[in-house]
Amino acid sequence: MSQLLSQVPVLPVIMPLIAAPLALLMPKGRAPWAWATLVSWLIFAACAALLHNVANAGLISYHLGDWAPPLGIEYRIDLANALVLFLVSGIAAVIFPFAYDSVRSEIDERQSPLFYCAMLICIAGLLGVTITGDAFNVFVFLEISSLSTYALVAMGARRDRRALTAAFNYLVMGTIGATFFVIGIGLLYQATGTLNMADLHVRLAGQENRVVEAGFAFIVVGIGLKAAMLPMHLWLPNAYTYAPSAVTAFIAATATKVAIYVLVRFFYSIFSPDFAFMSAAFAYVLLPLGLIGMVVASLVAVFQDDVKRMLAYSSVAQIGYMLLGVSLGTKEGLTAALVHVFNHGLMKGALFMSVACVVLRLGSHANEAFHGLGRRMPATTGAFILSGLALVGAPGTVGLISKWFLLKAAFGAGQWAAGFLVVASSLIALIYIGRVAEMMLLRPPPAEGKLAGPVKDAPLSMLVPMWALIAANIYFGLQTDLTGGIASAAADVLMTIGGGR
Amino acid sequence: MSNAFAGVKPNDITAAPPEGADAAAGAADSLHAEPGKIANDILREAKDAAGAGPSFDVAGPDHADAATQTADAAGHAVEAAAHAADVIYTNPLPHVLILTAIVVGVATTAVGLALAVRVREAYGTIEEDELEAADHIAEFGAPPAETAEAGA
Numbered sequence: 006m007s008q009l010l011s012q013v014p015v016l017p018v019i020m021p022l023i024a025a026p027l028a029l030l031m032p033k034g035r036a037p038w039a040w041a042t043l044v045s046w047l048i049f050a051a052c053a054a055l056l057h058n059v060a061n062a063g064l065i066s067y068h069l070g071d072w073a074p075p076l077g078i079e080y081r082i083d084l085a086n087a088l089v090l091f092l093v094s095g096i097a098a099v100i101f102p103f104a105y106d107s108v109r110s111e112i113d114e115r116q117s118p119l120f121y122c123a124m125l126i127c128i129a130g131l132l133g134v135t136i137t138g139d140a141f142n143v144f145v146f147l148e149i150s151s152l153s154t155y156a157l158v159a160m161g162a163r164r165d166r167r168a169l170t171a172a173f174n175y176l177v178m179g180t181i182g183a184t185f186f187v188i189g190i191g192l193l194y195q196a197t198g199t200l201n202m203a204d205l206h207v208r209l210a211g212q213e214n215r216v217v218e219a220g221f222a223f224i225v226v227g228i229g230l231k232a233a234m235l236p237m238h239l240w241l242p243n244a245y246t247y248a249p250s251a252v253t254a255f256i257a258a259t260a261t262k263v264a265i266y267v268l269v270r271f272f273y274s275i276f277s278p279d280f281a282f283m284s285a286a287f288a289y290v291l292l293p294l295g296l297i298g299m300v301v302a303s304l305v306a307v308f309q310d311d312v313k314r315m316l317a318y319s320s321v322a323q324i325g326y327m328l329l330g331v332s333l334g335t336k337e338g339l340t341a342a343l344v345h346v347f348n349h350g351l352m353k354g355a356l357f358m359s360v361a362c363v364v365l366r367l368g369s370h371a372n373e374a375f376h377g378l379g380r381r382m383p384a385t386t387g388a389f390i391l392s393g394l395a396l397v398g399a400p401g402t403v404g405l406i407s408k409w410f411l412l413k414a415a416f417g418a419g420q421w422a423a424g425f426l427v428v429a430s431s432l433i434a435l436i437y438i439g440r441v442a443e444m445m446l447l448r449p450p451p452a453e454g455k456l457a458g459p460v461k462d463a464p465l466s467m468l469v470p471m472w473a474l475i476a477a478n479i480y481f482g483l484q485t486d487l488t489g490g491i492a493s494a495a496a497d498v499l500m501t502i503g504g505g506r
Numbered sequence: 507m508s509n510a511f512a513g514v515k516p517n518d519i520t521a522a523p524p525e526g527a528d529a530a531a532g533a534a535d536s537l538h539a540e541p542g543k544i545a546n547d548i549l550r551e552a553k554d555a556a557g558a559g560p561s562f563d564v565a566g567p568d569h570a571d572a573a574t575q576t577a578d579a580a581g582h583a584v585e586a587a588a589h590a591a592d593v594i595y596t597n598p599l600p601h602v603l604i605l606t607a608i609v610v611g612v613a614t615t616a617v618g619l620a621l622a623v624r625v626r627e628a629y630g631t632i633e634e635d636e637l638e639a640a641d642h643i644a645e646f647g648a649p650p651a652e653t654a655e656a657g658a
Contacts, residue, residue, distance in 0.1 A: 141603060148610045155617050159624060166628040167641055173621045180614050187607055200599070 013058075014067035014080045016051040017090060017132040018146075020044055025125035029118050037121040038108070042101040044125065048132070049098035052090040059087040060491065064498075066138070074138070075201035081138030084495035085343060088488075089135045089266045092350045095477075096258045097128050099354070103470035104251035106463075107361045111164055111249045120160060124255070127153040131263050140275065141200045143267060144187050147231065150263075151179045154256055158248040164368075168247035175240040182230030182237075189223030192216050193275075205275045206502065218282050224271055225286065232264030234328060235298035238321045245317035246370075250361030253313065257320055258354035262346045265327045269342065273499040278334050291332035296426050298325030303433035307440070313360050313370040315437055316353070319396065322430060323349045329423055330411055337414035339496035340489070344410050347488050348395075348403035351478050355392035358471040359385050362463035367456055375441055377450030382462045386445045388471050393438035395478045398431045402482040406489065 024044040028037040059065055059082055067080040082090070101124075112120055130150025134143050155176045161168030194200060196216045197208035209217060226237075233241040241261075245253050276283055299322050306318035323345070330342030360370050362385040367374040379386045395402035408431060415424035451457050462468070481488050626632050629640055642650045 141606070145606060145610070148614070152613055152617055155621070159621055162624060162628060165644075167644060169621060169625045169628055170637055170641060173618070173625065176614065176618050176621060180618075183610070183614075187603075191603070194599075194603070 013051055013054055014065055014082060014136065015069065017048050017055070017094060018129055018136060020048055020051070021125040021129035021132070025122045025129065028125060029122040031118050033114050033117050035105070037118040038101070038105045041121040041125055045094070045097040045101040045128070048128065049094040052087075052094035052132075055082055056087040056091045056491075059084055060494075075199050075204035078142055079138040079201060079203075080136050081203065082136060083498050084491050085269065085499055086135045086266065088343060088347060088491050088495060089263060090132060092347050093128070093131050093135065093259045093263065096255060096350055096354050096474075099470045099474050100251060100255045100258075100358075103254070103358060103361070103467050106466055107251045107365050108249065110365050111251075112160055113163055116160065120157070120249075123153040123156050123160075124252075126150075127157065127256070131259055134263050135266060138202045139200055140190050140193065140202055140205060141187075144183065144190060147186070147267075148183055150260065151183065151231070154252075154260060155179065157252045157256075158244050160252070161247045161249045164249075165247050167243070171240075171243035171247045175244040178230055178237070178240040182227045184227070185223045185230070186227030189220045189225075189227060192220030192223065196220065202270070202275050206277070209276065213280055213282070217280075221276060221280075221282060221286070225268070225290070228264050228268050228271070232261050232268065233321055233324055235294050235302065235321065235325065238298070238302070238324075241321060242314050242317040245320065245357075246311060246314045250313075250357065250364045250370075254354055254357035254361055257316070257357050258350040261320065261324055262327075262350050265324065265331070265342070265346055269331055269339065269499065272331065273339070274502050277502075284334065287332040287334050291328050292420075292423070295325045295328030295332060296423060298322060298328065299430040300325075300426060300433070303430045303437070307433060307437045309437075310372050311370055312363075312372060312375055312441055313357070315441070316356055316360065319434065319437065320353060322434070323353070323396075325430070326407070326411060326427065329427070330414060333414050333418045333420065333423075335414060335418050336493075336496045336500045337410070337417050339499060340493040341407070341410035341414040343492035343495055344488050345407040347492070348407045348478075348481065351403055351474060351481065352392050352395040355388060355471060355474040355478060356396065358467070358474065359389040359392065362388075362467055362471065365463060365467070366460050369456065372441075372444060373451055374456055375444045376448040376456075378445040381450055381460045384462050384468050384472075388468075388475055389445065390438075390442050391475050392478060393442065395482070397435045397438055401479060403478050403488075404482070406482055406485050410489065410492075 021044060024040065028040050031037045031040060055065065063083075065080075065082040066074075067082075068074060069078040069080065072078070104124075108117065108120060127150050130146045130148075130153065133146030134150065137143055137146065155172050158175060159169055159172035161171075190200070193205060193209070196212060196214070197205055199205055199208060230237045230240075245257055248256070272278070272283065278284060278287075302318045302321035302325065306315045306322065309315035309318060327342045327345050327349070330338045330340075330345060332338070333341075362382065363374055363378065364370050366382060391402070395404040398404035398408040408427065411427055412424050415421075415427060463471075622632055625637065629637055631637065639649055642648075
């Protein structure tokens with residue numbers, strides 16, 4: 006038994022990787038879904054156990070195949086990635102039970118084993134990126150998750166063929182990002198002769214030369230593309246809009262967050278804020294881009310006539326908040342970024358899930374479909390409004406906690422303008438969420454056309470997971486010990502490794 | 507083989523004389539300390555160091571009898587040390603990295619081509635301009651030129 010327990014760190018990656026081809030072999034219909042759901046719950050249990058262990062006993066270092074680092078691949082779990090693992094596996098555990106009806110209506114039944122196979126591979130990739138302590142391993146898992154995401158986005162083609170062009174754009178930009186990232190890793194390897202993150206950190210200390218600088222720049226641009234940092238976000242709105250609803254809910258809540266986590270890991274565990282080029286990158290690149298992203302993407306979101314696309318732009322804006330937190334370069338900023346990674350995953354997941362319910366019943370995510378929804382699908386409307394309030398930052402939800410940490414960090418670092426822009430961007434979020442709320446509550450349902458006619462609320466199989474996620478939104482909004490405490494302890498650890506202020 | 511070699515592996519560089527062993531150990535350390543240095547150079551250094559050692563005493567402090575070994579045994583020691591240093595290692599990591607990148611590249615190309623096939627099925631064309639025009643019609647209800655005129 007203890008033998009098995011010592012292998013827990015590898016389970017979140019191994020389980021979906023083995024389960025995925027098995028899902029492919031199953032007959033179409035309910036079997037692959039049930040299998041994937043079961044596996045996602047097991048992964049969640051493993052990740053929760055990891056978080057518990059790390060919180061109590063500190064860093065876990067797992068040597069893959071018993072090859073000692075720095076030569077072997079090491080899985081290195083501290084509080085920062087335990088928190089992200091918990092988020093990704095938790096979202097997966099909620100999305101899978103939710104997905105069945107949504108996927109059945111949006112994807113050809115014959116493709117369902119393929120769909121669940123791709124979802125499991127995507128989870129394996131995202132968890133692998135998060136858990137690993139080896140820089141090249143990050144690239145491999147990043148590509149595993151990205152390739153399956155391209156395929157998943159393209160599966161939306163049955164409902165709207167634009168999913169294909171969106172997926173192709175995503176593929177081209179994502180591959181450019183991955184290439185930049187691997188070039189950066191190559192340069193770091195040339196400068197240090199190692200790929201292990203902890204080892205890289207030791208060897209990079211004091212090396213402030215062109216090779217390291219170039220490697221840093223390539224990595225920031227590469228991961229920036231994957232994270233949809235503002236000028237590199239062009240793949241995101243279309244990919245999120247045309248992907249199948251369940252896929253959007255999953256990747257919106259996890260994929261970009263994992264990319265932000267990778268940025269944090271590289272900034273603080275591999276490089277350190279002592280590097281002169283790091284503080285320059287923070288002050289002149291990441292902070293301005295984060296601020297511009299927050300305001301511009303929020304403004305663009307206000308003028309969308311499609312709710313799903315509006316939420317996609319809102320995601321770009323939220324990435325701006327996380328970048329702001331990271332680029333402050335203080336412990337409080339890092340705490341705020343990690344808290345917001347977790348909280349934004351919860352609220353964006355819930356928002357896209359409520360959109361998925363609307364798509365299931367009305368077959369559309371355009372604004373018109375939301376007219377008068379309050380009377381037609383009250384449970385879904387309630388879910389959308391509550392998670393929308395969380396996005397805005399209403400008291401009692403996770404949104405307020407994120408904003409509170411972020412504002413405290415921004416003012417603490419002397420960035421008054423940034424603090425005010427956070428508030429301004431939240432007010433813009435109030436406008437775009439309020440606009441949809443107005444449509445749902447105050448407008449009459451469409452009287453004629455495709456969207457008219459009686460509509461039932463979403464089935465219980467979708468409502469229960471969605472409301473479970475909303476309960477999490479409120480629970481973590483009131484009970485901040487877990488997220489705030491863990492994030493601040495994680496930031497402490499990262500700062501100590503990074504040797505920052 | 508004389509008993510001077512008891513417990514010493516044939517390939518073990520530390521079978522070199524004490525001074526040489528120190529130098530070899532130093533060279534092995536520098537594999538980490540000087541990452542730019544090619545591994546082969548380091549091994550050659552180790553070999554030189556092994557050859558340059560003034561004493562061919564292979565005995566550790568716990569092998570008292572080994573100190574009385576004949577010159578023949580010492581000759582064996584030099585041979586073994588030289589043989590050990592002749593084994594040239596290449597760093598496999600860059601190869602592995604490139605191979606992985608190639609595999610990823612092939613997989614990405616496969617997905618991209620599959621998408622192109624699906625695009626062709628759905629749109630009947632893979633011309634970028636026509637695709638954009640078709641998407642434009644889907645979004646705004648008219649081809650790009652007409653909407654531009656209507657706007658003007």
